[in-house]
Amino acid sequence: MIIISDTEDIIKVDGLVKRYDGKTAIDHIDMRVKKGEMYAFLGPNGAGKTTTVRVLSTLTGFDEGSVVINGYDILKNPREAKASIGVTQQHISLDKDLTVWENMMMHAMYQQIPKAQREKRIDDLCNYIGLGEYYNYKVDSLSGGWKKRVSIVCALVHKPQLLFLDEPTVGLDIQARRGLWDLLRKLNGDGMTIFLTTHYIEEAESLCDRVGIINHGKVIVEGTPAELARKIGTATVEYYGSDHKTIYRYFQSREEAHAFAQTLGDEYTVTVRNTNLEDSFVEITGNNMGDNGFLGGGADKPAGGMGKKKGGM
Numbered sequence: 001m002i003i004i005s006d007t008e009d010i011i012k013v014d015g016l017v018k019r020y021d022g023k024t025a026i027d028h029i030d031m032r033v034k035k036g037e038m039y040a041f042l043g044p045n046g047a048g049k050t051t052t053v054r055v056l057s058t059l060t061g062f063d064e065g066s067v068v069i070n071g072y073d074i075l076k077n078p079r080e081a082k083a084s085i086g087v088t089q090q091h092i093s094l095d096k097d098l099t100v101w102e103n104m105m106m107h108a109m110y111q112q113i114p115k116a117q118r119e120k121r122i123d124d125l126c127n128y129i130g131l132g133e134y135y136n137y138k139v140d141s142l143s144g145g146w147k148k149r150v151s152i153v154c155a156l157v158h159k160p161q162l163l164f165l166d167e168p169t170v171g172l173d174i175q176a177r178r179g180l181w182d183l184l185r186k187l188n189g190d191g192m193t194i195f196l197t198t199h200y201i202e203e204a205e206s207l208c209d210r211v212g213i214i215n216h217g218k219v220i221v222e223g224t225p226a227e228l229a230r231k232i233g234t235a236t237v238e239y240y241g242s243d244h245k246t247i248y249r250y251f252q253s254r255e256e257a258h259a260f261a262q263t264l265g266d267e268y269t270v271t272v273r274n275t276n277l278e279d280s281f282v283e284i285t286g287n288n289m290g291d292n293g294f295l296g297g298g299a300d301k302p303a304g305g306m307g308k309k310k311g312g313m
């Protein structure tokens with residue numbers, strides 16, 4: 001067994017609370033992310049993802065709790081904590097009238113990179129990310145995928161160890177999204193810890209070691225995609241009848257799923273498949289299971305017990 005000590009937690013959050021005008025956006029979150037992990041934060045609109053990213057990356061304050069980044073408490077040692085962090089926000093914050101190069105130089109100046117090092121630092125990063133040929137393009141003339149890359153270079157210019165990405169691939173076409181995934185894998189493979197938020201479940205499933213799901217400001221479940229699937233049952237029966245309303249039932253084994261499928265009449269179109277992260281997400285956020293004992297013992301529930309029986313079955 002590999003024992004991972006506390007010091008390997010690059011993000012340590014305890015009892016975090018953030019309120020806006022008395023309204024709670026983050027409600028007592030505890031969280032750990034290990035160095036080198038790629039971690040996805042999922043949740044419905046308004047769940048608290050952006051607020052969490054903004055607090056953890058020191059862009060906004062908080063009301064209760066503690067946040068330690070790379071060993072530094074962000075209130076007591078903000079400068080050291082910030083040096084570890086790169087962030088790209090949900091809405092790209094580049095100057096669209098400046099060129100790619102000028103935007104990057106501005107960020108390098110903002111990050112107080114010594115003048116003698118700026119050009120080389122940006123050159124190296126652009127070559128690494130594959131942006132070199134776009135140096136002289138105005139940001140406004142770039143497609144969304146390339147704008148994202150520029151904002152990632154800007155976020156990396158001070159060599160952070162931890163990169164926050166708030167919905168990095170929203171609005172991108174499939175090719176651009178996959179290109180960005182490759183880049184994130186490359187960064188992560190070279191040792192960067194990545195914390196991203198997304199609404200694309202397949203993005204989290206394909207990229208990330210671990211997933212946290214937030215709803216109404218609370219982290220209601222965390223684990224690998226496979227662990228989350230096990231919580232609701234690893235085998236899924238998906239079926240619909242003449243009303244085309246699809247029903248999902250979850251089971252702890254393929255055998256149990258097949259046995260259930262056999263009981264369905266010929267009027268149903270039935271698929272038996274592995275449970276995926278999207279099933280877990282919909283079940284967990286839809287049922288708000290974090291509040292009713294789901295976290296403790298989902299995997300031990302009787303077969304099919306987590307499934308919803310709908311449509312008069």
Ligand SMILES: Nc1ncnc2c1ncn2[C@@H]1O[C@H](COP(=O)(O)OP(=O)(O)OP(=O)(O)O)[C@@H](O)[C@H]1O
Pocket residue numbers: 020021024025043044045046047048049050051052090
């Ligand atoms: N600047 C703000 N002032 C007041 N309330 C805010 C502010 N920012 C966020 N909120 C509120 O905090 C809650 C969490 O919002 P947040 O933007 O963190 O959600 P999100 O999970 O990122 O949603 P989305 O998926 O739509 O991006 C929401 O109720 C939102 O209305």
Ligand SMILES: [Mg+2]
Pocket residue numbers: 049050051090166
């Ligand atoms: Mg958001």
